[in-house]
Every structure is written in C-alpha cells, then in structure tokens.
Amino acid sequence: MIEAFLTNYNYFITIFLMSAGLYIVVARGNMVKKLVGVALFQSSVYLLYLSPAKILGGTPPILAEGFDVYANPLPHVLILTAIVVGVATLALGLALVVRINEAYGTIEEDEIFAEGEDLQNDAKTPRVEGEL
Amino acid sequence: MAETLINTILLTLLALTTIGVVRTRNLFSVVILAGIYSFLIASVMMVLDAVDVAMTEASVGAGISTVLLLSVLYLTKTHESVPIRTPLLPLFVAFGVGAMLIYGTVDLPPFGSAEQPINQHVGPDYLERSIPDTKVPNVVTTVLASYRGFDTLGETAVVFTAGIGVLMLLRRRKKKQDDEGGED
Amino acid sequence: MRLDVILRVITKLLLPFMVMFAFYVHFHGEFSPGGGFQAGVIIAAAVVFHALMFGLYPTQRMLPPWVVEMLVPLGVFIYVVVGIVTMMLGENFLGYNPLHPTKPYYGQERGIIWIEVGVLVTVASTMVAIFYAFAGRGRKP
C-alpha cells in the first residue's frame, strides 16, 4: 500500500498542484492571483511529463564515457517549450492586467463587473473610449 | 533510494508552498512564494535528471516571472480582495479534474522504471543516434534544435508573439521623462 | 540612488561576467546544459540588472528601445532563413545536413549553432522589450 503510494507519489503531487492551480483560477477574482494560478497549473504539467522520463540510477541525457543509463531527452525538450509558452502567456496576461488597471482602476474581476459595466450590458457604451 | 527520498521531500515542500500560494492574500507574498515554488520545482527537475529544464525553470520561473509579477504589483496594488463568489464551483472543478487525473494516472507505469513505453519507443533512438547524426553529446540540444527543431521555431515564434503583444499593449509613443524611476 | 555606490561598482564589475557566462551557456550548450534560450534569458537579466542599478534611462541610452524592437523579429528571421536555406539546398525545412558540403554532422552542427543564435536574439530582446514596456509604463497618476 505504502509502496504503491510512494511509486505514484510524483503523480499524486502533480495532481494536487494541478487541482490547486485550477482552484485559484476559478475561485479568485484578483487578476494577478489568477495568472499565478494559471502558472501553477501549467507547471504541474512539467512534472507530469518529466516524472516518467526519469530512470532510477540514470544520469542526465548528456552522453559521456562510463554511463549507459540516461533519462529520456524528449520530455525535457517538450517541457522546455512548455516553460517558454508559459512565461510568454504570463507576460501577455500581465500586460493586459496593467492596461485593465489603467482603464478601470482595479484588478478585481468582481469590482469590474459590479461597476454596472458587466460585459453583458450595453446600455452605457460610450462611442469611443480609452486611448486608441 | 536516496534519489527517491530527496524527490519525496522536495515534492512535499512543493505541495506546502502551493497551499501557501492558495491561502495568502498579500500578493507580494504570493509572488515570493511563487518564486520559491519555481526554485523547488527546478530542484525536483534536477532530481529527475532534467538539467536543461531545471536551468530554464530557475531562470524563467524564478527570475523573469518574478520580475514581471513584481513590476505589475508596483503598477497596480499588492492586496487581494475577498472574492464574493461562492467556492462551490471552483471546488467542483478542482476536484473533478483531480479525480479524473487520479483515474487516469493510477495505471500509469511506475516511477523510475526503464520498462515503460516512453523509455522504449522513441526516446532511446535519440540517445543512440545523437552522436552518429550530429556529434553533439547533449542530446537535449540535439532534439531541441534538430530532431524537433520545428517545435523550437514555434517556441521562438511564441516568444516573438508575446513580445509584440506586450509592446502593442504597453508601449508609449512619447516617453515622459518625469514620472519614471526605472526601478521595479 | 545616491547611496548605492558599492552596488553600482559591483554591478559594473559583474555585468561583463554575466554576459560572458551567457555566451558560455550558449556556445557550450552542445556539451553541457544550456543553449540559446537560457543564454538569452541571462543576457536579458544582465540588462535588467543594469536598469535596476542605474535607472531605466541610462540603460535605454545604452540599448535604445528601437534597437530592441528590431531584434525581436530578427531572431525568428534568422531561424526561418536557416530553414529556407536548407530548403534551397534540396533538404526539407530545417534539415541541416547539406549545410556542410561533405560531412552531414558538421552541417548539423552549423545549423544548430545558427538557429540557437536566432533563439538567443529573440529571447533576449523580447525579455528586455517586455521589461522596458512594463518599467516605462509608470504608475497611473
């Protein structure tokens, strides 16, 4: 039982991180916090890919004399890409947050929607607004 | 055994940091915790023999992301308001995804074994072919730049897209020399 | 800003080493961990470091925003051009083998170095551009 738990420990933590990240994304209204949640959610995927690539007793996939068990390099490459995608998304999201803060004076979703400005309602659309 | 032990401890710390991130309302602390999280996950990656990834995560997750988050906090505010929404839906979503993942991952091959499909099928080919094909010993570089070089082109394009997107959103045409301190 | 003479002197001493380390990470990426992406981030970190110590405007005088904004697409351009050159040489897109007339693995090596340069340029300049964009925004009055 404990044995089984430990062999899958990586996956359990991965799942915990994923759920926590997703929880932040859905539960929190603060836009910065949400982006941190998204980042957590994405980084849990890194573990999902990297854990199976590890071979116990192996070494990093840099070929050298005297080693013959190496970790699988492919997931490493995929996750490098995923990390870059993650930071790119974060940067763009934060730029949006800064602009939203300038336009609304708040970064709380609840306050933006409470302003009577919920996105459904079109009653008070100014013709042209914000900086072009 | 030592590998497994270190792995377990680091992962537990990771989980604890995550709880901290979820519970903290001071955004400054959240950002610092997220930085700690990134360093921890980079250490886990070291244990998992993913050195290139660990290096990237340490510089990107703990470095660039933290700088960006801090500069945004400087431009906005550092405290999160209490959300007025009910926690039921989020809990449902989180547990639903968690349950689905448990369902999906319980039967995955055990940790650290060489006898699983990914360590049998394409992965070993890269290790075998890297030297004859390219004479490059770091297989991650070979796969990144050559075998899956097109993914890396896409990745560079993603960075490019985000860069131009941020510039479109934030760049000011005329720089105002007065209200800038430049430190954040 | 006036009191951190020590920090500034140390920064000036450190910066060349940071950039040198970045190039080490870049060109040694075939033998040890690292590559264009990591090196780009380190170079960007050096620029950010400079801006933190000396202020945004001295940094922008040293490395003007328009230069950075030109470099952002340049990296992708280098990458794509490598691919198009390999196409012209009769290989598929990004097939580096014909880049060296006789020995395919040297062709691979050349291709890898060039595309890593592309990655480095785009990543470093994008990170700096993003930093400039955020730092230049200023708090809303």
Next chain:
Amino acid sequence: MSTAALDASFNLIQQLPALQVVLPMLGSVITAMVRKGAIAWFVALAVSWSMPFVAVVLLHEVLVHGTISYAMGGWEPPLGIEYRVDAANAYVLVIVSLIGAVVMPYAKRVVDADIAQENQAWFYTMYLLCLCGLLGIVITGDAFNAFVFLEISSLATYAMIAMGRDRRALVAAYQYLIMGTVGATLYVIGVGILYVMTGTLNFADLVDRLQTVENQRPVLAALSFITVGLSLKVALFPLHKWLPNAYAYAPSMATVFLASTATKVAIYLLVRFYYSIYGPNIELSGYSAGLVLVVLSLLAMFISSFVACFQQNVERMLAYSSVAQIGYITLGISFGSKLGLTGGLVHLVNHAFMKGALFMCTGAIMLRLGSVKLDDLAGIGRRMPITMAAFTLAGLSLIGVPGTVGFVSKWYLARAAFDAGQGWLVFAIMASSLLAVVYIGRIIEVAYLREPNNITDEFAKDPPLSMMIPTGILVIACFYFGINAELTAVTAERAADAFFAYFGAAGQ
C-alpha cells in the same frame, strides 16, 4: 553552389507543406521589422493571397496522389515532426487560407479606423502569426507541435482582441487568455498521458501504438482531457463564455477573421482525435461521448440562439449565434457516421462564409457609426443599402433558406440524423432555425422599417469598395455553393473519408 544546381535541387511542390506555415511566419517577421502600417498591410496581403494557392495545390495533390507526408528537418516521422496532409486537413487549410485572403483587402480601412497608427504594423504581425498558428495546427501530424501552434495563434488572438477600441476589449481578452490557457494546458495534459502510455507524439504512430495498449483507462482519461481542453477553444456549449465578449469587442477585422476560422480549426483538431486517432480503437457511436455531444450540441443550438434573440449589441448577437452554429457542426460530428461528419464539415465551411459576411457588414456599420447597438441601426437599410442587402442575404443563409449554403448544411445534417435513426433531431434543427429567424429578423426590422435618427442620417453610407468587394465575394459564395453544392459536398465527403481512413496508408 551555382543557381542551376539550386534550381535542380529545390522542388517547390515538395516543399509546399512547409511553405504553407513558413510564409506567414516570414511575413509576420517582415511586418514587425518594417513598422509602417501601409507596407505591413501590403506584405500581409501578399502572404494571405499566396496562401490559398498553396492550399489548393496541396488539396489537388492530395486528391490526385494521396496523402503527403513531409518530414520536418528530414528526420523520419516518429523521430522528427511530420507534416501530414490528407483530404481532411487540406480541406480545412483551403478554407482558412481563403478566408484569410478575403479578409485582407477588407482589413485596410477597418484597421486604419480601429488601431492606433503606430500599432498597425504590429497588428498585421499578429494577424499573420494567428494565420500561421491556425494553419500549423491543421497541417501538422504531431500532437505536441499542434500545441505549440495553438499557442502561437492563441497569443496572437489575445493581443488582437485587446486592441479593440472599447476598454471592455481588455477584459474580454484577459478572460479569453485565462480560459484559452487552461484549455491548452488541459490539452497538453491529455497529450502527456497519451505520450506516457504510447511513447510517441506522432499521430500516425499513435494510432498504431494505441492498439497495443492493454490498459484503456489512462487512454480514456487522456481523451477526456483533450476533449475538454479543445472544447474550451471550440467554445462548445457550456465552455463558450469567452466567445461573445471576445467577438463583440475585438477590432472588426479580428472578429471577421476569428469568427470564420479560429473555432473551426479547434473543431478540426478535436475531430482528428476522435475519428482518426481514437476512431480505430474506440467505437465513438457506441461510446457515451457521442450522446453527451448530442446533448451539448442541442443545448448550444437552443440556449445560445435564444440568448442571441435578446442581445442589444448586434456583434454579440452574432457571436451567440456562432456558438449555436458550432452546435450544428458538433451535432454532425456526434453521429459518428460518415454522413454526419460530412454534414459537419460542410457546415464548417458554410458557416465560415456566412459569419464572415455578416461580421464584415457589422464591421462596415461600426466604421461608419462607431456603434453596432440595435437601436443605433434604425433605418440604416436606407442609408447603407448595399451593406444591409449583403447582411440580409447572408442572414437568410444563416437561417437556412433553400438555395443558400445554410440550407445545404442543414440538409446534410437532417439526412445524417435520419440515417442514424434519430429523425426527431430534424425538428430540433428546424426549431433552432426558427430562432435564427427571430434574431436576424429583429435586425432587419430595425434596419429597414424604422426611421433613421440624425446620427445615422449624417454618417451612414456604404463603405468603400475595398470593403464591399470582400463582403460581396462571401455573400456570393453563400449562394453559389448553396445552388451548386457539389464542390463543397464532394470535397467534404473526401475529407470525411480521410478522417476515417486517415492512416490507412500509414500502417496497421
């Protein structure tokens, strides 16, 4: 090396699959370098107009010579990334690139109006990157590569939406960013589980190796992650919340382009997973996913159409209508039969024409009036007669009047429903069309039967030819392919065949 040798070794036809994606990327780089709106527009125009040629040649090659496999970097497939073109993705490539080509001439005026001068060139950069990403998703034969290009197109989309003139565009873009990133990450989780179970990312290889996997549970979990993740991108019914705001507040050009292409590409990828990769291994019709999809499609068709009836903002109305129309497409897919898939694919193209035309008209109204609120449209039919005529015709097509493409799609869907022994669905399709009559009718009533107010009197007039001709082309397409349904239908049938027997050549 001499030029003669270059010419001998460079085979254009062979390199087309790569060019399809590389050209837009190269174009985006050039537009970002020139920084001048007008030149950037010209570059974007040149690239967009070259794309349909590439796509059509590819489609022709595929229909005549069979599946094309293009190994990126010259590495044979499971090792490297493969571009694999068959009738199915060539068909989607053609539609995406055609829409891109039609949108570009239209773009000049609306971008001048919507986007600040210094950002225009970058806006075209984003457009080209979005096009590049969408084409990359469609053409690739590699699950992870699809994710990378999904992110390129998504990030470009967020940036484009945020450029809308209303401040709510920022919030819409932010919400889409969060939803889209969660969706893409769920997709990556699914692909990761598949990868751990099979050891490969190549679609063709996945098909082969999935058959040898004994333990089906992780594989099913992977499918559900991929489904939910892509459904967020598709805006499948309960996950559609981002779409109306994004379409309503984005700059007109972005709305036209995205409404006609972005969700379609996500649908393509979903179908690829269901029919091509899982198809041989999991019987879709016997599996409850089919039923779930029917229910969600019906909910989308009714609830979204119903909500559309009560919108004040015409672009939002059309956006909700898009959610409903996506319901038609997924309904066709859910039957699990070739006929149903053909119907879905026909509607995928037809909807691109109709919605493209409708959003082009609202873009023209936006250009003249600065608003697309229903009340501001009073009497606009008299002041912008050609625009509103085009709107009405495209609207008729959306309703599904015989002789239009909308009718053709519904005809196929109805046949597929009968074929699947679910004749009652025909009534559902008809009832949902009635709701379309209501919301399109509301606009037409306001536009033609009410008196124009003074703003309309002063500013409303038909847009310049550069905008009317693209609109006209799409409206004509709505009717041409409605009367002469052969071309799309036959191609869609071949595409459906290709989905089913995608990897017939690859192995088994």
